[in-house]
Amino acid sequence: MGKTFPMDFRPRAGVVLCALLLCSCSQKVQFGGTVHTAAVSVGSITGGRVTQVLVSPSDRVVAGQLLVRLDDRVQQAQKKVIQARLDQAQEQLAEAQFAPRYLPEARLAVEQAQAALDSANAALDELMIRSPANGVVESIDLQPGDILLPGDTAVVVNTLKDPYVTIYVPQQDLAPFAVGQSLVVRSDALPDETFVGMVEERDSSAQFTPRNVQTADDRATLTFGVRIRIKDAGNRLYEGTTVTVLPP
DSSP states (O other): OOOOOOTTHHHHHHHHHHHHHHHHHHOOOOEEEEEEOOEEEEEOSSOEEEEEEOOOTTOEEOTTOEEEEEOOHHHHHHHHHHHHHHHHHHHHHHHHTTSGGGHHHHHHHHHHHHHHHHHHHHHHHTTEEEOSSSEEEEEEOOOTTOEEOTTOEEEEEEOOOSOEEEEEEEGGGOTTOOTTOEEEEEESSSTTOEEEEEEEEEOSSOSBOOSOOOSHHHHHTOEEEEEEEEOOTTOOOOTTOEEEEEOO
16 A cells, blocks of 8 residues: 555645746846947157156046146247247238238138148147047056157047947847837846846847757757847946846
């Protein structure tokens, strides 16, 4: 005769089984990734010798803020000569008002001198390296006395705008991640806050494909890249921090 369990055991076993089923059903697969944001490399078209470095890595900066100053002594001297030439041309133009036949020549001289002054000012602006946007200094490796070559990067400013994360989703979990779908994103750096993400792009083919896909288990290992744009109006998500994405 088979062994029987006490009557009070079976309800408890049933409760435990139901709890396990509910727990397993309520759990959703979560996906992690690294935040990426837009960074801008700033430099000078003309280059020059560094005289001042006004920021350090991780400093917050605002648009237009001076980051690095290059030696401008030669350009300032040239500007003074050009400014004197413009002043003289303007005086001659004023005098030519009483001799109309000299007006075309006087006007041309003023225009040429003004164009030269504009060019000199533009050259001076290239020696004042400023931040193109609000953000954080991501990298800078300059010291006073260093030579910055024309076109080289002086400072990388991360604007912290338009953060996104790319996750890799197995094909059996891919269906909910349709383009335009809203998701919940949690930052490991800000554990008490959540962000709204939106599926911006989804790969049309698998990122990692086994050489021989034969069994169901093999096919399940195929993953697809999903890029999720994160709404972060306060610019609090930094480049390189990690986040967790919860499926819808």
